[in-house]
Amino acid sequence: xxxxxxxxxxxxxxxxxxxxxxxxxxxxxxxxxxxxxxxxxxxxxxxxxxxxxxxxxxxxxxxxxxxxxxxxxxxxxxxxxxxxxxxxxxxxxxxxxxxxxxxxxxxxxxxxxxxxxxxxxxxxxxxxxxxxxxxxxxxxxxxxxxxxxxxxxxxxxxxxxxxxxxxxxxxxxxxxxxxxxxxxxxxxxxxxxxxxxxxxxxxxxxxxxxxxxxxxxxxxxxxxxxxxxxxxxxxxxxxxxxxxxxxxxxxxxxxxxxxxxxxxxxxxxxxxxxxxxxxxxxxxxxxxxxxxxxxxxxxxxxxxxxxxxxxxxxxxxxxxxxxxxxxxxxxxxxxxxxxxxxxxxxxxxxxxxxxxxxxxxxxxxxxxxxxxxxxxxxxxxxxxxxxxxxxxxxxxxxxxxxxxxxxxxxxxxxxxxxxxxxxxxxxxxxxxxxxxxxxxxxxxxxxxxxxxxxxxxxxxxxxxxxxxxxxxxxxxxxxxxxxxxxxxxxxxxxxxxxxxxxxxxxxxxxxxxxxxxxxxxxxxxxxxxxxxxxxxxxxxxxxxxxxxxxxxxxxxxxxxxxxxxxxxxxxxxxxxxxxxxxxxxxxxxxxxxxxxxxxxxxxxxxxxxxxxxxxxxxxxxxxxxxxxxxxxxxxxxxxxxxxxxxxxxxxxxxxxxxxxxxxxxxxxxxxxxxxxxxxxxxxxxxxxxxxxxxxxxxxxxxxxxxxxxxxxxxxxxxxxxxxxxxxxxxxxxxxxxxxxxxxxxxxxxx
Numbered sequence: 001x002x003x004x005x006x007x008x009x010x011x012x013x014x015x016x017x018x019x020x021x022x023x024x025x026x027x028x029x030x031x032x033x034x035x036x037x038x039x040x041x042x043x044x045x046x047x048x049x050x051x052x053x054x055x056x057x058x059x060x061x062x063x064x065x066x067x068x069x070x071x072x073x074x075x076x077x078x079x080x081x082x083x084x085x086x087x088x089x090x091x092x093x094x095x096x097x098x099x100x101x102x103x104x105x106x107x108x109x110x111x112x113x114x115x116x117x118x119x120x121x122x123x124x125x126x127x128x129x130x131x132x133x134x135x136x137x138x139x140x141x142x143x144x145x146x147x148x149x150x151x152x153x154x155x156x157x158x159x160x161x162x163x164x165x166x167x168x169x170x171x172x173x174x175x176x177x178x179x180x181x182x183x184x185x186x187x188x189x190x191x192x193x194x195x196x197x198x199x200x201x202x203x204x205x206x207x208x209x210x211x212x213x214x215x216x217x218x219x220x221x222x223x224x225x226x227x228x229x230x231x232x233x234x235x236x237x238x239x240x241x242x243x244x245x246x247x248x249x250x251x252x253x254x255x256x257x258x259x260x261x262x263x264x265x266x267x268x269x270x271x272x273x274x275x276x277x278x279x280x281x282x283x284x285x286x287x288x289x290x291x292x293x294x295x296x297x298x299x300x301x302x303x304x305x306x307x308x309x310x311x312x313x314x315x316x317x318x319x320x321x322x323x324x325x326x327x328x329x330x331x332x333x334x335x336x337x338x339x340x341x342x343x344x345x346x347x348x349x350x351x352x353x354x355x356x357x358x359x360x361x362x363x364x365x366x367x368x369x370x371x372x373x374x375x376x377x378x379x380x381x382x383x384x385x386x387x388x389x390x391x392x393x394x395x396x397x398x399x400x401x402x403x404x405x406x407x408x409x410x411x412x413x414x415x416x417x418x419x420x421x422x423x424x425x426x427x428x429x430x431x432x433x434x435x436x437x438x439x440x441x442x443x444x445x446x447x448x449x450x451x452x453x454x455x456x457x458x459x460x461x462x463x464x465x466x467x468x469x470x471x472x473x474x475x476x477x478x479x480x481x482x483x484x485x486x487x488x489x490x491x492x493x494x495x496x497x498x499x500x501x502x503x504x505x506x507x508x509x510x511x512x513x514x515x516x517x518x519x520x521x522x523x524x525x526x527x528x529x530x531x532x533x534x535x536x537x538x539x540x541x542x543x544x545x546x547x548x549x550x551x552x553x554x555x556x557x558x559x560x561x562x563x564x565x566x567x568x569x570x571x572x573x574x575x576x577x578x579x580x581x582x583x584x585x586x587x588x589x590x591x592x593x594x595x596x597x598x599x600x601x602x603x604x605x606x607x608x609x610x611x612x613x614x615x616x617x618x619x620x621x622x623x624x625x626x627x628x629x630x631x632x633x634x635x636x637x638x639x640x641x642x643x644x645x646x647x648x649x650x651x652x653x654x655x656x657x658x659x660x661x662x663x664x665x666x667x668x669x670x671x672x673x674x675x676x677x678x679x680x681x682x683x684x685x686x687x688x689x690x691x692x693x694x695x696x697x698x699x700x701x702x703x704x705x706x707x708x709x710x711x712x713x714x715x716x717x718x719x720x721x722x723x724x725x726x727x728x729x730x731x732x733x734x735x736x737x738x739x740x741x742x743x744x745x746x747x748x749x750x
Contacts, residue, residue, distance in 0.1 A: 110390020
């Protein structure tokens with residue numbers, strides 16, 4: 001055997017020098033459309049001893065065709081034959097009108113839900129996501145945002161509700177529209193937690209779906225209850241002898257091969273390949289020694305390629321390995337020889353691990369190699385590099401270059417935020433803070449400011465307003481001493497801080513913070529951030545009853561926005577929404593609800609563009625309140641109902657309770673005390689869950705009035721007394737006066 005020759009691990013065909021693929025692989029029948037393979041076309045060894053497993057999988061596929069979905073876990077140790085069994089199933093089903101989608105737990109290492117991200121992104125050409133019949137346009141937008149790594153644009157009223165909506169959309173994208181589907185997920189032991197959670201939910205929804213989910217995993221780690229487990233074990237001695245007989249001519253000794261293989265298909269194939277490559281050499285005693293002997297027989301260039309691949313990880317771009325070893329010539333033969341597996345997306349997956357290969361690198365060599373790997377990753381196209389940002393960060397850290405790893409860590413956190421996983425993003429940000437501490441003081445402060453601001457964004461996404469406020473205050477404190485205070489970055493962070501302080505109803509503090517935000521830049525970002533600050537300050541001034549100052553702030557905000565007429569984006573939409581909301585509140589406080597309806601309608605348009613579901617549901621309530629005060633009861637009820645539905649979907653119990661209070665007042669005005677009583681009771685139940693005694697006082701007053709209109713004076717008096725007690729306990733003076741006035745009116749009637 002020459003250094004440039006070898007044999008195909010699967011079939012034993014001797015390879016010509018420089019040939020990467022076994023010639024027999026070219027004779028395989030092409031698969032029909034609708035099939036997406038994870039591993040590319042390659043030669044397969046004979047299927048021996050797995051007839052019962054294959055027949056069971058075919059039966060499950062037939063059940064799925066009838067609409068009775070099935071999930072099967074193929075479990076067994078590495079190289080035991082799970083992938084060969086899966087390949088046999090795919091070959092038998094590809095011509096029977098099945099969509100076959102293959103993915104792998106090794107796709108996009110470190111990216112949340114990387115296997116499903118890779119699978120859906122790659123199969124859009126087979127079945128476009130937006131064209132799947134089970135998905136609505138909103139679900140298609142959620143899936144597209146996640147596939148593109150776009151972070152959440154606004155503030156969801158309920159992160160859990162939005163996460164469930166994303167999970168539903170992903171499940172619908174994976175379920176078939178017309179043709180039955182087989183969903184194959186290999187190497188699931190490498191899958192991340194989010195991928196496992198998504199798959200678990202999908203498996204529970206297969207009862208009436210024409211889908212077969214086939215998962216290949218080395219150990220039975222966590223299998224959902226509806227799934228079936230098929231364990232793939234070693235071959236019997238007779239089955240192992242049958243496999244050997246397909247490659248070894250009659251009359252040659254087989255005992256040594258069977259002893260080394262011990263019923264393990266891959267070890268048997270490795271031993272056969274070594275015997276065919278070096279027929280005069282004695283066979284080693286163990287499978288590990290066989291692999292080492294085959295490795296030593298490779299050329300220097302191929303051994304170097306495998307040494308490099310051991311550092312790259314379980315899955316990596318083919319272009320990266322080629323760049324590190326000086327081209328693709330040295331990779332010839334490693335694919336068919338069973339060392340590397342070519343997979344979709346122009347990548348390689350490690351197929352055979354050589355014992356002790358990683359330990360052959362000296363420390364200095366390893367550090368230098370990781371730096372070269374990271375540089376090779378960064379030379380890839382932007383999309384490929386972004387999808388591999390976790391790997392790039394890992395290599396820069398291993399190369400002891402933390403300053404180069406930090407931008408990629410931000411991208412890793414961004415993928416988590418796109419998947420609505422702020423807790424995971426926060427872990428990445430905290431790790432990045434530790435990494436930034438290794439830099440110089442000035443660089444550490446600069447990165448600290450960016451990271452703390454991003455941590456505030458993640459806390460806000462999770463609904464943790466107090467934690468978000470703390471993170472943004474730290475970010476602002478890390479600004480360089482003597483630096484300009486009106487930069488766009490500082491103003492944007494300050495605007496975020498003011499928004500959360502306003503939501504915590506600390507209006508005086510909002511006004512003080514707004515006065516700090518002096519715009520010193522003429523950039524569009526600075527002007528929009530300054531306008532947002534002015535609008536939020538105007539809102540706080542309206543709450544404080546300082547209407548003249550509020551009007552001045554609104555005029556300043558409008559003037560700044562007029563300077564950037566062509567500017568678009570989330571910041572502009574949020575600033576416009578805050579400005580119209582403040583104008584609407586100002587008009588309401590001045591007794592002009594008709595004009596306020598126009599402003600609140602504008603808030604709806606801008607919050608929808610910003611993707612801020614919290615502000616959108618609040619705008620629906622405000623619009624209903626404005627119509628109620630202007631005497632348009634029909635429209636008021638319509639918008640209150642829309643607000644109630646929106647807040648119910650997002651889990652905003654406080655908003656639901658206030659909306660029920662508004663509906664109760666409308667029903668009382670329309671002389672419908674039964675309906676008023678029903679809404680007041682529902683709102684009171686929600687307020688009780690929240691423990692908000694001020695809100696309970698308002699709802700008890702509405703309930704007392706409803707009882708009074710129904711002639712139930714004793715119950716009305718009881719509710720009004722409880723309302724007064726709740727208001728006094730909450731130190732809510734206006735609500736206390738309202739309850740006491742209603743009690744005096746009731747006593748006067750008696």
